Amino acid sequence: MGCIQSFRQCCDQPKNTNVRISLPAVCFVWQLAMIILFGFFIRYNAESDVHWKQENKNISRSDIENDFYFRYPSFQDVHVMIFVGFGFLMTFLKRYSFGAVGFNLLIAAFGLQWALLMQGWFHSLDPMDGKIKIGVESMINADFCVASCLIAYGAVLGKVSPVQLMVMTLFGVTLYAVEEYIILNLIHARDAGGSMVIHTFGAYYGLSISWMLYRPNLDKRLNGSVYHSDVFAMIGTLFLWMFWPSFNSAISYHGDGQHRAAINTYLSLAATVLTTVAISSLSQKAGKLDMVHIQNSTLAGGVAVGTAAEFMLMPYGSLIVGFCCGIISTLGYIYLTPFMEKYLKIQDTCGIHNLHAMPGVIGGIVGAITAAAASEGVYGKEGLKTVFDFTGKWENMLPTQQGGHQAAGLCVALCFGIGGGILVGCVLRLPIWGDAPDDHCFDDELYWEVPEDEESIPPILEYDNHIRNQAGKNSHFSMEQSRN
Amino acid sequence: MGCIQSFRQCCDQPKNTNVRISLPAVCFVWQLAMIILFGFFIRYNAESDVHWKQENKNISRSDIENDFYFRYPSFQDVHVMIFVGFGFLMTFLKRYSFGAVGFNLLIAAFGLQWALLMQGWFHSLDPMDGKIKIGVESMINADFCVASCLIAYGAVLGKVSPVQLMVMTLFGVTLYAVEEYIILNLIHARDAGGSMVIHTFGAYYGLSISWMLYRPNLDKRLNGSVYHSDVFAMIGTLFLWMFWPSFNSAISYHGDGQHRAAINTYLSLAATVLTTVAISSLSQKAGKLDMVHIQNSTLAGGVAVGTAAEFMLMPYGSLIVGFCCGIISTLGYIYLTPFMEKYLKIQDTCGIHNLHAMPGVIGGIVGAITAAAASEGVYGKEGLKTVFDFTGKWENMLPTQQGGHQAAGLCVALCFGIGGGILVGCVLRLPIWGDAPDDHCFDDELYWEVPEDEESIPPILEYDNHIRNQAGKNSHFSMEQSRN
Amino acid sequence: MGCIQSFRQCCDQPKNTNVRISLPAVCFVWQLAMIILFGFFIRYNAESDVHWKQENKNISRSDIENDFYFRYPSFQDVHVMIFVGFGFLMTFLKRYSFGAVGFNLLIAAFGLQWALLMQGWFHSLDPMDGKIKIGVESMINADFCVASCLIAYGAVLGKVSPVQLMVMTLFGVTLYAVEEYIILNLIHARDAGGSMVIHTFGAYYGLSISWMLYRPNLDKRLNGSVYHSDVFAMIGTLFLWMFWPSFNSAISYHGDGQHRAAINTYLSLAATVLTTVAISSLSQKAGKLDMVHIQNSTLAGGVAVGTAAEFMLMPYGSLIVGFCCGIISTLGYIYLTPFMEKYLKIQDTCGIHNLHAMPGVIGGIVGAITAAAASEGVYGKEGLKTVFDFTGKWENMLPTQQGGHQAAGLCVALCFGIGGGILVGCVLRLPIWGDAPDDHCFDDELYWEVPEDEESIPPILEYDNHIRNQAGKNSHFSMEQSRN
Incomplete structure (x- = not known):
């Protein structure tokens, strides 16, 4: 702890925000590396390869049974969440909209390539030829992986340079792939919507980095919204809110699995909206609503229902999850965010602790309970096997055991998030990344050619x-x- | 009539817009009620239940034949229309964007839960166990039901409190479910895109409420747009315009039914745009276009083709419907809206009479004519049965009879809209709901923490x-x- | 050349921007013509006709095998690109947002109707009854055709009247249909994503028109962005970026064809983002990014991978294409656009030369090379036939020949674009179209009722x-x- 503090101080040197060498260098070199690695490792999988047509004819499957048609509409919805949803949600700051959508696009575009490689090595390496075979499900998983880095971006929004973001994404994706492999494959936890794997990990990763990059003298004049920027942010909120059912169902198993995951998420999100509004109104003198709560806490239900979305959570179960998360997340914005900044020295620009960290942990717990409570009466013998994937060496596993595994998965996600964040935070404190001085944070002027002011037309x-x-x-x- | 007037006056008392008790109370209590009712009544249907997998194997259906894959892409498009489409369409006011997207989200999130229950009791109650079984089609129908309440919101935009909106939605959904049951099941009218059931009902419901809540001294300083708010509203317009084919085809029957409904709507909307532009340009001295017309009237063709979208309306038929509606709707904005406000005492903020009421009625009439004109020559014997659902006790029905039933359905929608609106309007006049005084309408300040002005950055x-x-x-x- | 110059001068007369007669007349008459032509020529195709249900039962196909379910999700994505993508991408000008989204909607709505007819006559005329049979694929193709005219709009944005745009679209769609027929059917080139047919043609069509309409005294005070308009433009950019995989895969063949086209485009676009950021940062003194590059050049990879998207381009191949296009397109904005304006007298408002023309040509070349390099080893004997459609009279064609045909296709697209643009440019110089004077370009005031300024609230x-x-x-x- 002490050593972290002293490291922190030794890194505090005058800032040079010129990224004219570092940013192009990082982009060029890393993109070239991607091309080379893709050349060595990445090929089309059976369903996107031209030979599928022929094999398909032999076994008389219809073209429509290509995995593409099961998952592509969900993929596009997830894609919108990643780029428009996360991007615009962060435009709420009065002078950081370019950075919000622009850097979001940059790190997502890099992250998804690196994720295809990292996840491919762990999950879809073909033992025959040593190649990673990709298809539509790989693209969804890459987008998921990127999501965790974008969540982390929310904590440091306006306080880091694009080069730092690229570094954060490089390490974030790497950690994610390892953590995901441990949780899903080694521990055999289920996590269709990524409450643990994506949200818990991503949020604590970002919060730890933000803690390492604590700025005691942060100038907050630009850390707030204006009327229009709040409306722009609602574009992000709404696309996240609407497409969350696709997020949680995108990689569930075909048929009723995807169907049920979508219904559960749809319901949970609806309940969250009502309790968010209730707490937001209660918290203000005149009962007025706070846009920050509407923009963020209304989404907490989608996070929290992620793990259990494909289970038989039951419609009322989804509503209960959403009900609780709306309350907890909004209270988090009112009480916890100021507390964390003042006493824990964690400056969380977008409040990801309230939107992703707490609901993610809740989601992990709900998943563990739902799994432990699963019975043959509800699922049927076949159903248990399908939903919890009790096959291969996990054939004789019991639902109660599965509940324990789920809980173990949650712990792994927490550890990777916090530990990884502290390590990466150390790297990001090096005075070479071109980050902003304390009195120029939250300002697009630093990294963007900003047009003259609107009022002058x-x-x-x-x-x-x-x-x-x-x-x-x-x-x-x-x-x-x-x-x- | 006289009694309504006197009731109207007795309710005019000083306004208190503090909703700090009432809004949280309504949100909490109603959401808790939803959880309890869902616990008692709502379960997954066969295609979203975990047993589907097993049954499916027995009858050798492919996973892709789960209703989810027929309807989920359309559902997501409809979902976008409800939340981004309706929400952003109403952001055109210079200072009511928070209320537009925020309250839209609130009442839609509540309404869809209540709609699942109300529609479930009427349509999908399983006689075996007394439970409502929900799937992707229920979600679409719930969104449809909510649409009618959001249309009604358009008439009273900026003039009511969020508590009033919740009450309006509670009654609106209830009335909708009854009216829908009467029109579709008892009268056996067809209405895939809801010209009658959704648009006619919703519009007259909202207009009647607005009439009951007439404000003779309404301050109109904020009842207008600014440059940016008009661009925000175009986001709503375009997402409604683009996804309307999905709206009208979402619950049509599988295969050519959905296919045809999408084509008809696509064409009708295209034709509407041209006539809207023509009339808008003609109506101004210098031939300049009015953004209000482009934002709204371009959508009239989608409304009017709703009922007949799945019929053999023929591509040119769709164009004719769109052609007429663009003219009528734009003329409505120019002549009818001022007339209604001045002489009929109906203050219609968004002009829903021109966008939903008139096109909805036209849609009902087009549907009746198209149905009455249906012949075996065009549809084939089988086709008639499928399209008009001449099965069960309706087996021997003739197309001409069906035309009559369609017309009867339209009348029911009108009656429910006007009658229900007047009743609910009475309730909403009670001086307990926290609505705005006449000189503070159309202002987000009343119910939102509004950030400092943009110009001060x-x-x-x-x-x-x-x-x-x-x-x-x-x-x-x-x-x-x-x-x- | 000299004659063009003298024609150019003789058309320079005082401007009257009142379109109160011409715009309504064009809209009404052309829409009526559409209705009549649709009445004579356009009918539902087999899969959207009510008889499909019956025929379908006879041959025991599942409803889900209706082409609607293969293509409708992609169609909706393409639809979003056309109306929100192109529309909002052009809102970057400080005072031309109404014109950008409004006229975009107008000409797309007209263009798609005319495209259904023109493309129908060339491609889907039923020899039995002389009717054009339309379905979901026709709708996608109509949207594609419209895209080429919207690209052309980008070159003349802010400098032409809506009547000129309608004329430009009428001729553009006509030329497109002829050119498409020559390239795809007569020359037998493949072009799933339209690098040649859509982008190359559309861009050179627009650039030639812009050259013909050169304004030496153009007032550029309003030819720039403000902070908010740049954020609005990012909505367009992101929806184009996200849905481009659907664009390139929308009309590929069922199964692995669509699957592979989506993957290739997804990867190419990701690589483009990184090199765009790199060059943009390198080009500025302080390494700051330019919003114009992020808004436009990040999309170049999608254009350039269009033709080859359905081929076995390999994931690394897609990355290479994207890598190069990001560089070339951004350099184009920095060096080529000013050069073209100064020396070639081409005023290209949106820089379509960098976003569509150059990447389109690159796409055509990449397609030719990939086709020429195709081998049975990679594709299999069956695969070659399917991917390159070596059937009928093209049965014995070799991949190397196909490469030549692809190159020939590119030349045809270039010729049609440049030649057609010059001819249409002549027509548009007639002083009857109500275009803006040089000192009032880029201003919504001319054709729109613009609300009072925001600052006055x-x-x-x-x-x-x-x-x-x-x-x-x-x-x-x-x-x-x-x-x-």
């Missing part, structure tokens, strides 16, 4: 009159006028 | 200079400056 | 004080204040 027709009218006045004053 | 780099320059002037003036 | 609560404070000052000054 005079309608052309009135422009000349305006100039003429102003001409008689003293020059300082007319400049003031035209700037407004 | 000084770019950080110039901030200090700005302060220094202002310091010498008198304090009142400099405050004026910085507020601008 | 005083929060109601402070409004009265504001008025009172201002009352003592001279009237001119207070008007100045309230306008700001």
Whole structure:
């Protein structure tokens, strides 16, 4: 602990935010590395390879039974969540919308390539030829993996440079792939919607990094929203909210598995909205609602129902999960975020602790309980096997055991998140990454060519009159006028 | 009539817009009620239950034949229409964007839960165990039901409190479920895209409520758009416009039914755009277009083709419907909306009479005519049975009779809309709901914590200079400056 | 050349931007013509006709094998690209957002109807009854055809009247249909994602028109963005970026064809983002990113992988294509666009030369090389036939020959684009179309009723004080204040 503190201090040096060498270098070199690695390792899988057509004819399957048609609509919904959902959710800051959508796009585009490789090595390496075989499910999993890094971005939004984000994504994806392999394959926990694997890991990864990068003198003048930026952020909120059923059902098993996961998520999210509104209104003197809560806490139900979405959670079970998460997440924004900043020295720009960390942990617990409570009466003998994948060496596993494995999975996600975040945080404190000084955070000016201010557009027709009218006045004053 | 007027006056008392008790209470209690009712009544249907897998194997159906894969992509499109489409369409007001997207989300999230119950009791109660069995089609129908309440919201936008909206939604969903049962099941009218069931009912429900809540002294300073809010509203317009084919085809029968409904709607909407532009340009002195028309009237063709979308309307038939509706709807905005406000005392914020009421009625009539004109020559003997569902006790029904039933359905929708709206309007006039006083309508300040104005963000780099320059002037003036 | 120049001068007459007669006339008459032509020619195809149900039962196909379920999700994604993607991408100008989304909607709605007819006559005319049979694939193709005209719109954005746009679309769609028929049917080139047919043609069509309409005295005060308009434009960028895999796979053959096209596009786009960021940062003094590059060049990989998307391009091949296009497209914005304006007299508002023209040509070349390099070893004997459609009279074609045909196709697209653009440009120079004078370009005021400025909204609560404070000052000054 002490050593972390001293490391922290030794890294605090004057800032140079020029990334003209480092950013292009990172982008070029890493993209070239991707091309080379893809050349060595990545090929189409059986269902996206041209030979599928022929094999398919031999076994008289219909074209529509290609996995593409089971999963592609969900993939596109997930894709929208990653790029528009996460991207626009972060545009709420008054002067960081370019950074929010732009860097979100950058790190997601890099992360998904690296995720295809990392996840491929762990999950879909073909032992015959040593190649990773990719298809639509790989693309969904890559997007999922990227999601955890974008969640982490939420904690450090406005305080890091794009180069730091790239580094954070490189390590984040790597850690994710290892953690996912341990949780899903070694521990044999189930996590269709990623409450543990994506949200818990991603959130604690980001929070730990934010803790390592603590800025005691952070200037908060730009750490807030304006009217329009809040409306932009609602675009992100709504696309996340609407497509979350696709997120949680995207990689469930075909048929009723995907069907049930979508229903459970749909219901949980609906319940969350009502309790979020209730707590938000209660918390203000005049009962007014706070946009921050509506933008974020309404999504907590989707996070928390992730693990159990494909289980027989029952519609009312989903509502209960959503009900609780709306309350907890909104209370988190009201009480916990200021507390964490003041006493734990964790500056969490987007409040990911309330939206991802707590609901993710709840989701892991709900998953463990639901799994432990599973019975042949509800699932049927076949159903238990399918839902919990009791096959191969896990053939004789019992639901109660599975509940324990789920809980173990949650612990692994927590450890990887916190531990990984602290390590990566150390790396990111090196004074070479071009991050912003404390009094220029949350400002697009640092890394973007920002156009002149909107208020300075005079309608052309009135422009000349305006100039003429102003001409008689003293020059300082007319400049003031035209700037407004 | 006289009694309604006197009731109206007796309710006019000083306003208290604090909803800190009522809003959380309504949200909590109703959500708890939902959980209890879901616990008693709602279960997964055969295709989302874990036993489907097993039964499915027995009868050798492919997983892809789960209803989920027929309808889920359409469901997600409908979902986007409900939350982004309706939500953003209403952001056109200069200071009511939070209320537009926020309350839209709130009432839709509540309404869909209540709709699953109400529609379930009428349509999918399993006689074996007394449970409602839900699947992807139930979710679409719940979204449809909510749409009618969101249409009604358009008429009273900016003039009601969130508590009133919740009450309006509670009754609206209830009335919808009854009306839908009467029209579809008792009268045996067909209405795939809901021209009658959703649009006619929802619009007249909202207009009647708006009539009951008439505000003679309404302050209109904020009842208008600004440049950016009009662009935000176009997000809503476009997502409604693009996904309307999914809306009208979402619950059509599998195969060519869905296919045809999508084509008809696609064409009708295209034709509407051209006539809307034509009338909008004609109506202005210099031929300039009015954003209100483009935002709204371009959608009228989708409404009007709703009932007949799955019939053999023929591509040119769809174009004709769209052609007429673009004209009628735009003329409605130009002439009818001011007339209704002045003479009929109906204040219709979004002009739902032009976008939903008239096109909905036209849609009902088109449906009746198309059904009455159906012949075995066009449909084939089998086709008639499938399209108009001439099975069971309706086996010997003739197309001409069906036309009559369609017309009867339209009347029922009208009656429920107007009658229900007047009744609910009475309830909403009670002075306990926290609605806005006449001079504070269309203002987010009442129910939202609104961030400081955008114009007051000084770019950080110039901030200090700005302060220094202002310091010498008198304090009142400099405050004026910085507020601008 | 000289004759073009003299024609250009003779058309330069004073401008009248009133379109109150011409725009409604064009919309009405052309829409009526569409209805009549649709009445004569357009019918449902086998899969959207009510008889499909019956025929389907006879041959025991499942409903899910209707082409609707193969293509409708992709169609909706393409639809979003056309209306939200292209529409919002063009909202980046500070005062042309209405024109961007509004005219985009208008010309797309007209263009898709005309495209259904034009493409229908060439491709799906039923020889039995002389009717065009449409289904979901026709709708996708119509959207594709419209895309080429929307690309062309990008070059002349802000400089033409809506009537000119309608004329441009009428001719554009006509030329497209002929060119597409020549390239796909006569030359037998493959072009699933339309690198040649859509992007190359559309871009050179627009650039040639822009060259013909060159404005030496163009006022550029409004030819730039503001902060919010750049964020709006990112909505367009992201929806294009995310749904491009659906665009390139929408009309590929069922099964692995669509699957592979989606994967290739997904990867190519990801690589493009990284090199775009790299070049954009390198090109600025302080390494700051330029929003114009992020908004546009990140999409170049999707364009360039269009033709080869369904081929066995291999994942690393897609990355290489994306890598190169990000570099070339961004360099184009930095060096080529100013050069073209200064020396070639081509004013390209959106920089379509960098986003569509160059990547389109690259796409055509990549397609030719990939086709020429195809071998039975990679594709299998069956695979070659399926992917390159070596059937009928093309049965004995070799991959190397196919490569030549692809190159020939690219030339045809170029010729049609440039030649067609010059001809249509001549027509558009006639002084009857109501286009803007040079000093009023890029301004919504000309064709739209623009609401009062945003800055003039005083929060109601402070409004009265504001008025009172201002009352003592001279009237001119207070008007100045309230306008700001």
